[in-house]
Every structure is written in C-alpha cells, then in structure tokens.
Amino acid sequence: MSVLAFDRVGIRYGAHRALSEFSLNLAPGEAVALIGGTGSGKSSASLAALGLLHAGASLEGTVRREGRVAMIFQEPLLALNPLMTIGAQVAEAVTARHAMKHRAAAAEAARLLAEVGLDPTAIPPQRYPHELSGGQRQRVAIAIALASEPAVLIADEPTTALDPETATQVMALVARLVRERHMALLLVTHDLDLARGIADRIVLLDHGHVIETGPLPAILEAPRTAALLERMHHRPQRRRSQPDTPPVLQAIGLQHGYGARTVIAGVNLALHAGQIVGLVGSSGEGKSTLLRLVLGLEHPQHGQVLIDGHDLHKARGADLRGLRRKVQAVFQDPGASLDPRWRVGRIVAEPLGLLEPRLPPAERDARVCAVLARVGLPEDAASRLPGAFSGGQRQRIALARALVVEPEVIVLDEATSALDAHVRAEILDLIASLADEGLAFLFVTHDRSMIEGLADRLYRLSAGKLIAQDLPPRAPREP
C-alpha cells in the first residue's frame, strides 16, 4: 500500500517539458529524497503531489493520494502571515481540519507548537513571525503542516534559508516527527548531505527525467549519480587571492532602516581585488538593502561606502560616474534585469555612458562584441531582443553588461539561482576565471554549498549584522 503514488506523470508548461514518465510510490513511514538541480523538475513533482500546479501546466498520468498531504516550503517567512500571531495561524490550520471551539483550537495549537520544539515559556503563541528567527519560523510552518494530520509530508528545500546549525536541528525535528507520526516524507532538495541523514531511498532527477533511483548508500556508486552530483556541486578551480592590496570596496559602519525598523545595524566589509566574498542570510534579513547601499542605489542613514577610498554616497556628477564604472551588478532574475524592449547590443552598451570621454560608435560596437564573446554568446546576439534567449544566456547578457565598463567589483544578487545545474556550473567557472584576473565579487546567495566552494570569505547577515562563517578547507570534494 502506498500513501502517495505517481504513475507515469508528465508535466508540461506550454512547449517546455518539466517532467517526463515520473513514477514513484511512497509507503507509510518511508522517507524518499528527490534530488536534482534547478530546472530538474523536482519542484513540479512536489506541486503535482499537492494538486497545486499552475494554471498553465498540463498534467499527464496520475497522482494518487491516500490521506492528506502537507508541505513545508523553502522560505518560512513567505509561508506565514505577517499580521497573525503564530498561535492563531496554527489554530486556523487546526480548525480547517476539525471544526472545534476557539479555545480548544488554541490549546491544540499550543500543543503542536510545543511538539515542534517551540517551548511556550520561551516562545509564546502570541508572537508574530517577524519576532522569530528563521529556524523558529520554519518550526511554525512545520506545526501548521502537522495540524492537518498528514499522511505525507513534502519538504521542498526546507533548510536552504537557514544556517548549517539550525538546518541540522530542523532536519532532526523533521526526522523525529516522521518517525513518531509514521508519516511518509518526500524531501525535495539539491543537497545530497541533507538527504543522507534522513532518506531511505533517493531519486535523482535531471531535466525532468529520473536518471537513478535506489537506496543509500548503493546509489552513490552509480556512475550517472557521480556525474550529476559533480555538476550540481560544481567547485570551480581557483587560484588563491593576494589580499595585500588596499580594498577596492569598503563598507564602514553602515546603518540603515525604514521608519522605526533597523535593517542594517553596523556593517563593516572590505573587498580586495581578485576576491570572492559570499553573503548568505534568510529573506527579510536585509541582504537586498545592504546591496542597494553598497551599489549606491540608496543612501545609508549612517556610515560610508568607499570605492578605492572615495565615498560613493558623497560623489556627484563625473566623480559619481567614475565610481559607478568600478562597481557593477548582476541581479537574480535575468528576465527582470534586462529591458524586454531593448536589443541586447543596446542593453550591454548602456553602462558605456559612464566612460569619459565618450567612445565613438565604432569603438562602442567593438567593445560590445568583445564582451559578448567573452561571456560565450553568439556573434549575432547584439541584434536580438532578450526574449529570444534562454535563462542562462540572459544571465550571460547581464554579466556582459556588468563587464563592458571593465569594473573592479561585481555584485551578484542570487545571480545563479534561476539557472539549471549545467548552466550554473559554466557561469561559476566564468566567475572564478574573472576573479583570477583580478575582479572582485560580492556574491549574495541562498545556496550555501555552492558559495562554500567558490568564496574566499563567507558572511551571514543576521539581524542587520555580518557574522563571519567558517569555510570548509578548499580541496576537491569527494562526492
């Protein structure tokens, strides 16, 4: 008997096939990890299990459910209502399952919150989500999932927004709950280490196809497993940087807030030529604000951002353009960071307006051509619109735009999270080789395992402050 069964499930979004011939049976009490990179179809499979596919998706085959299916998401902050207390949110889920009196629901909610490790004396149910840490929010989300007494729990990247210690604790909680409640678990992740401790079986997905399936640890011996894992946990070769030069970008005592809320509470950061500095942190911890301050898109309430020793926020006119030339950025979603109505050549040439004196048109075109070739785009790319390119190619266009003025620092805001494993590995190699040529990178990301393999230094932004993180010793990692 199985509580969740996929029978030859296929999912298409228009012409794009996200999942093909996917079959999987989950028995009660069984834990299966669905592992794959971005674009592998693993999230589509979990949405199909919940019956939550988008309106534009078409489903082939059947998904059979015995009993209820509940889900916990990657970003607990987005899964919770910011205007309701955590107790009320859990109670709401309880009454959705069983009609009961307000007081009984509140008592049940308190019991569930205690079950997920939120001790009522320390974290009373009257708290709001913003008063909790990332790990505590994820525990609330788990309590809400438990309220429906599910037979199957789906966890989609439940720990990527958390620091490693909290992630371990949350996964231990999930493992305990699955065991105690005899639930089936479908863990959707790109992180093999996460699956290792908890899963009975592993299903490896790549481009919508199951490429390997089997119990741990035997599956790790399969040749296709090794190839996929190498791509997913790609670690580009890097030369060691020499940080004896003065910093190219320096943040000193940065503070910023909105209204009464302090978002950035005293950040000091120095970036040297050829360095890659990683920055991780949950949503709502101020990563975007910090980036906007460092890029000079927003003025800090206190503190300075120095580019080669010059204050970015005090510069005006030609001085400001000179500093802007040195710091460029690549954003998360290449679909949103390229003007859909501009041709690629014009997009990439836009920052050339920062150069003094202005380049003659022929030289501009030559520069654009050269930089498009540098990021591996076809020669005719300049005359096309961004819509004619894939996500990975668009991100190369965004990178070309950042590179065209030969900056000293590039800020990457989740610049690889929208890319599939193959493309991401190529982009990471490109970033590593640019860093070896002396370019400095500030890389903001959710993906801790990826940045650990790339960065020279790693920080976590928590409560508006930077906390230095340990990096594993740089050696080729065995899968």
Next chain:
Amino acid sequence: MRRIDPALATGAALTALFVLAALIAPLWTPYDVAAIDIAARLQGPSTRHWLGTDQFGRDEFSLVMAGASVSLGVAGSAIAAALALGVPLGLVASARAGWLDDTLMRTADVLFAFPGLLLAILLSAVLGPGAIDAALAIALFNVPVFARVARGAALPIWSADFIAAAQLAGRSRSAIALAHVLPNMAAPIIVQASIQAGLALLGEAGLSYAGLGVQTPAPSWGRMLADAQTLIGTAPRLAVVPGLAIIIAVAGFTLLGDGLARASRGKGKH
C-alpha cells in the same frame, strides 16, 4: 496554437469599419450631405438611398458616413490631447514620489469627483458650443484618467531590476523614465486609450445631442438623433440609424480595448 479572441476580433472589425467610414467620408459620400432635395424627403431604404432620406431629402447613409468623420475628429483629437498631457503627468508623478506625486494625484481625484459628462456640458456652456470646445471638454476629463493609468503602469516598472541596472549605468532619472519606463508602459495605455475613445465618442454624441457639440450644417450623430425625435412617430428609422451607428462605434472601441487588455495579460502569464 493561436486562438483568436472573438471579442477582440469583433472589436477590431467594428472599429475598422468606423475608422474606414470616417476616413472616406471627406473624400467621397454617395450623395452630397449638404444637398437638400425636398421632393425626395422621408423616403424609406431603396437601391438609390440605402438607408433612406431625412426630412430634407438628404441621403441618410451619406450623413452617417460624414457623422463618423466628425465623431472621429472630435473624439480622436480629444484622446490625443488627453494622452499628450496625462501620460507625462503620470510618468512624472511615478518618478517623483512625494509632494509632486501627491499634488498631481489629488488634483486628479478632484477632477474624477466631477461626473465627466457634466463637466463637459459645463465647459461647453462656458466656452460656447462648437466642435473644438467639445473636444477640449472631453480631453479635460480624460487627462486624469491617463495620468492615473500611466502612474499605475509606471510604478511597478520603476522597481524592476533593469531600472536599477540603468541607474548603475549612470543614467539620470528622467533619462530612465523616457528610455525604459515609457516604452514598457505602452500596453496598458493603449488599452485604456481604446476604451476611453469609446467613451469620448459617446460624450461627443451626448454633447451634440444637447446642442453643445458640432453646429449645423456639419452632420453629427448626436444631432441627427435630436432632429429625429420630433419625427419618431412617422420615421423611427431616422432615430434608429444614428443610434445604431453610435452603438457600433462605441462597442467597437470598448471590445477592442477589453480584447487588447486580455491579450496583453495572457502574454504576461505564459
């Protein structure tokens, strides 16, 4: 696989019919609209006069065609003027949050609070009746509509990453507004312009009906309707024909606008 939205196709066809009639009328109509032929007055539809003749013996079909020209002239110039004023105001409001935005939008609120047609009647009464005054009046109550729509369309574009990228490229706020924001807000503005054109046609017909729009001898659907009122017992056809013409033109623009709105939404989704 591309399915054609029936409402969009109908709207486009009706609008094309109206615009075509309006464009041909100044060059050619079956009969001269100013030629009075009392002997042939109040005839029913025939092969010579497709829609019959009016109380002065003028060809009704020619009158409807000429009326289309007048309607398009008044409504079209009113919408063009409202676009030319409203869109820049909305763009400026979106670019400069603060007192300027507040002032512009509160002024728009005040204009909105007046029933549009009443405002137009008031203005025509003050400025005196005539085609240009009617166009001015219709333009005036359309300015806040376009300012609103433009601001609403521009605000989400300002927060897009390609705007941040343009700022990093050293572009000034006004350069970004013109180069990035304006082209990307075209779709909702075109949709709104089509819907407002339908309403402007209706406004023009209403003003002419009340005697505040186009003056004799220029033909106009609104006045044809008013003139037909006294003959409604003997020749109801004279009221039905301009009435149908108004319905066709207004429905054409409205369906076209709705269809375009659906089409642009659908494109955004997939």
